[in-house]
Amino acid sequence: MxxxxxxxxxxxxxxxxxxxxxxxxxxxxxxxxxxxxxxxxxxxxxxxxxxxxxxxxxxxxxxxxxxxxxxxxxxxxxxxxxxxxxxxxxxxxxxxxxxxxxxxxxxxxxxxxxxxxxxxxxxxxxxxxxxxxxxxxxxxxxxxxxxxxxxxxxxxxxKLNHWFFSTDLTFYIKGGRISKTSGAIGNILNICPLLDMNNAGKLIPRFKIRGKRKVIQQIVKKMQEGAQDKLDYSGKCYISHSACYDDARAVADLVEASFPKLNGKVEIYDVGTTIGSHTGPGTVALFFWGEQRGDE
Structure with a gap:
């Protein structure tokens, strides 16, 4: 070899x-x-x-x-x-x-x-x-x-699933990924977009969820629905966050409570400066092995 x-x-x-x-x-x-x-x-x-x-x-x-x-x-x-x-x-x-x-x-x-x-x-x-x-x-x-x-x-x-949410739309507006009008309304209504990654490796907005508590619950639900072996998932789970550790920890706690066979504890990392330059603060991302991603 x-x-x-x-x-x-x-x-x-x-x-x-x-x-x-x-x-x-x-x-x-x-x-x-x-x-x-x-x-x-x-x-x-x-x-x-x-x-x-x-x-x-x-x-x-x-x-x-x-x-x-x-x-x-x-x-x-x-x-x-x-x-x-x-x-x-x-x-x-x-x-x-x-x-x-x-x-x-x-x-x-x-x-x-x-x-x-x-x-x-x-x-x-x-x-x-x-x-x-x-x-x-x-x-x-x-x-x-x-x-x-x-x-x-x-x-x-x-089969590597990515789910992201953001509680601050400021930098999505600044980068042109959300219009100023939509972003302003979203911030007023406390809208947290939930996105995933498709099979072309592009981030796709999937849901507009009102409130941090609800989006945290929803991102864990996506893992419950899509992880390999569902609630018997025994792989690793990583989370990354941009200056919002408490939100990442809240997601990790729910994941650990939902998946008793998880391979170790959820590992939490920082979103680095390259990707963070585009997301800004307030983004949490959840990663696990699951169903094959679609093309939409």
Whole structure:
């Protein structure tokens, strides 16, 4: 069996500690905050609390994906050391970063013909992307080779369910995803949109729910309805949040009460600065293995 590494991007929204403990490699996106450039390095350069407070205070944010040259510089040391590479990339429904990774793959495989690079479009985001990467590590630790893991991911990644809600529409309005009129009415009526991710890896609004308590109940209901084995679900569950830990904890408590066979406690992570630049504060996302996603 050839030596290989499993790699992802910082948009998997896990902690540096988690990635290191699971022996997972990662490369960072970039963002700007009021014109100052940072690496999206899992909160190392700028704590998430400071980032979201700056957004609430009116700071301008901008994100940029990893380019092909950066991927080449990142991949090449592994190839030089005799490792093949399995890289999982942020959903192509949200970013073109997988194209940069594939350009780097083509260039490097010409230079290192004895090495192999496999690139998977995860069709996932935030800690859902992280849950898929973590599964790849489980499969590696069970003895699978790189090609087997890649095949498993391609066959099963659409069974990774994503559900999101937001209690603050400010940044959805600012980013143009909700009109000013709809957003203003939504804020007045305390509307919390509930979204999921389709099989093209795009976020799709599904429901408009009035009130935080109701949307928390509804997102857990979606897991009860859609998880593998329903209430006997025995997989892992991840949650990510943008500066609203108490809301994430409320969802986690309901999940843990509903699924007694859950694989460990619900793991809660921060929505990182790349995805958080678009959602703003007030977003909670729930991730679990379940029914295959549809195309609508």
């Amino acid at each position: 050839s030596k290989y590494i499993i790699s992802c991007e910082s948009t998997a929204d896990l902690t540096k500690k988690h990635l290191e403990e699971r022996n997972l490699q990662y490369i960072c996106f970039h963002f700007e905050l009021d014109g100052k450039q940072y690496l999206d390095d899992l909160g190392e350069s700028l704590p998430f609390s400071d980032f979201y407070q700056a957004m609430q205070d009116g700071a301008e944010t901008k994100t940029s994906q990893i380019n092909a040259e950066e991927f080449q510089d990142y991949f090449e040391p592994f190839l030089k050391d005799g490792y093949d590479i399995l890289h999982l990339s942020l959903s192509s429904g949200l970013s073109g970063v997988v194209n940069s990774a594939n350009i780097a793959k083509t260039m490097l495989e010409e230079k290192y013909p004895d090495r192999k690079i496999l690139i998977s479009d995860s069709l996932a985001a935030s800690s859902g992307f992280g849950l898929l990467v973590d599964k790849a590590a489980d499969l590696r630790d069970s003895g699978m080779d790189m090609d087997e893991i890649y095949a498993w991911i391609e066959a099963n990644k659409l």
